[in-house]
Amino acid sequence: MTAVDEVRRTIERLRREVCDLHAELTRYGLVVWTAGNVSARVPGEDALVIKPSGVAYDALTPAAIVVTDLHGNLLDGDLSPSSDTAAHAYVYRHRPDVNGIVHTHSTYATAWAARGEPIPCTLTMIADEFGGEIPVGPFALIGDDSIGRGIVETLAQSRSDAVLMRNHGVFAVGASAKAAVKAAVMCEDVARTVHISRQIGEPVPIAPEDVDRLYARYKNIYGQQAGERELR
Amino acid sequence: MTAVDEVRRTIERLRREVCDLHAELTRYGLVVWTAGNVSARVPGEDALVIKPSGVAYDALTPAAIVVTDLHGNLLDGDLSPSSDTAAHAYVYRHRPDVNGIVHTHSTYATAWAARGEPIPCTLTMIADEFGGEIPVGPFALIGDDSIGRGIVETLAQSRSDAVLMRNHGVFAVGASAKAAVKAAVMCEDVARTVHISRQIGEPVPIAPEDVDRLYARYKNIYGQQAGERELR
């Protein structure tokens, strides 16, 4: 098998994976209509695969998933790439450890984002998954690098794999597209639980040293597949 | 094919489309029992197709969808038209650019409507889809033109395709029945997110010039199907 064939096969596999992972977004109610997307880096190539723009989740097929370079220019596919492709591409250029990205406007996380408030670390699940509060990124208009830069700069100051972009929604990253989807699912889950807790009182923060212990343990020993956790 | 045959075929197609689009209302939880309806204008004719009154969504078939003139008088169909037909018909008479209308009592949007409060533009998704706040229309009794007039007059002062009718529910319009359903789905989604954000603080408004930029971009370049966005 030539190197070219191998890249082709990798892209086919990633198209299937990324297509299938969108079903997790609808399963957990993170998206409505066409408002959310998953991408994956093509390993060893300056390329990514991503959802096309404006296509319903039900109608999504592996063949509809498009391939772009790391500046969002279409390399392969019949449809236009997601209008969020530039933001994904910026993150892949500046975070070589990131191989998957998810964007949603999931309800509870976006509600925190609309107030510009980080989600405080008041649940063991937040400590486990995010190693502290889930941070807020800047307000940024679509059309240049400002969303991508906002994501990268905010995540650089945090152990979290998810960021709440102000007035906008969630971006989640991972060592794989599946890991990024997990972070997006967990982000909405804890956003909801802490929101509900705060509606009628104050959730108790977890002491920073306990957050560190929980995060270290979870990062090292949870789950069967070491690979899934390797980003942290 | 005669002109009469062509109209007949168009009506058959619209009956199927409108029947199918009701499944989006149940999928996104916008309706319970029989409390919501979709209509489409029959292009070039003084006619519309609409859900019959009091029929369960599961039991809806294309053949059950009825045809009325633009004053709500039955032209074809075995069942009575939706009791909201007069309001749909009024809008089609006064808005030649509108080809589809949806009415729901979706929970969060109706909760804003019960307080008579517009949904403030605090999310990029609201700026994209609605070009500003989602406005409130008057309280109006069913039985004459007051609901239809309230919809048309309120939308005339706004870029929004959705209106919250006071103490009642949502009417959404579009260049097609599908575009109207999209507006209804998005209206409930942002009504929910902003409501939740406001429960424990104040969501930050988006500056009017940024709203304009977001709306202009979205209107012009989002999605694959230019036709779907042509209303705006």
Added chain:
Amino acid sequence: MTAVDEVRRTIERLRREVCDLHAELTRYGLVVWTAGNVSARVPGEDALVIKPSGVAYDALTPAAIVVTDLHGNLLDGDLSPSSDTAAHAYVYRHRPDVNGIVHTHSTYATAWAARGEPIPCTLTMIADEFGGEIPVGPFALIGDDSIGRGIVETLAQSRSDAVLMRNHGVFAVGASAKAAVKAAVMCEDVARTVHISRQIGEPVPIAPEDVDRLYARYKNIYGQQAGERELR
């Protein structure tokens, strides 16, 4: 066909209907586990059919539905009748116009019941369906007639087909089991919308004369099946 055969057939039909209607309770999320039930009067007989006690909705079959007299004594069936049978039976004895009853602990309606607060008539849907606020009945222990009496006495002072039993849940009645299920579904829907509206402000009440107009119109002309509305 003898009169006995006819009653037998009627009971078989009602067992199927009542069995099927429980699927509406799960579809609309009104019940968890086994905590809710539907019954129907056997017309012309001192008998009712009702869900057996402690049986999962998935496992429910027409044959599992039991028949009791109007004091809750088992007439036919292999399982014990619902522990709420006495309350259903009391209502059938005292309300000859009622042919179907539903009991749920649906979340939002029960939340109002836990505060002992009626649901104010702030939506056209409440005016249409319930003719005014949805009233609260007394706190009552299971085991004697107090629940049934509380239902009947509270409904006697109201146009509503649903009552919020204090600290407990909802009872809804109708001219048929299906009409009662509709009232239970609508009760939860408006309980949720008005609750959400009240979380961040005050929903505007509808003027009593408008409530009367809406209720009169809906009672007389909505829907295809006159029979379904005949109770009101």
Added chain:
Amino acid sequence: MTAVDEVRRTIERLRREVCDLHAELTRYGLVVWTAGNVSARVPGEDALVIKPSGVAYDALTPAAIVVTDLHGNLLDGDLSPSSDTAAHAYVYRHRPDVNGIVHTHSTYATAWAARGEPIPCTLTMIADEFGGEIPVGPFALIGDDSIGRGIVETLAQSRSDAVLMRNHGVFAVGASAKAAVKAAVMCEDVARTVHISRQIGEPVPIAPEDVDRLYARYKNIYGQQAGERELR
């Protein structure tokens, strides 16, 4: 059939049961991703069956369920046991009447847990199922006996079969795995209803003597299967 064969058969049956019961956790929305687990004691043996760590609910098969001793050491299975196994094992060692345990981070119950607030007994369903308020257990780190000890000590001072572990989530116990799942489902249901009731006022408490009457009746006569209730 030898005694060894009998134990093998019992384990096969429990693996199927425990595998299937996880579907109730997803059905009622108590878990996301892999964050929740069910176990059952192997009767007469120092052993339990439990979900493996980090496996998706969809992918769960009876063969994937693992067997450990009552200190969490793997006896049979290809995968690592749930990271919560030590807590389950501690409870089985100290509560011989408990044969099933469920752990979730279900939203509303965990929201109470994040504030460290018990769920007050303001619904007849709470009195029936839990015999009083649902108590809060201590904050405890994973890795030693502190979670298990926290569960056992908290439940010892209560009639409740569920405990809200501070900043963490719910543990529910039962005479069978199914009874524990029921307690977990009911715990989330009442956590949600009472939370919603408290959002806009104060739910009225039920008098302690009425709580006792409701609990006594429910424990003794509800349902068809006496065995399911025998723990209480």
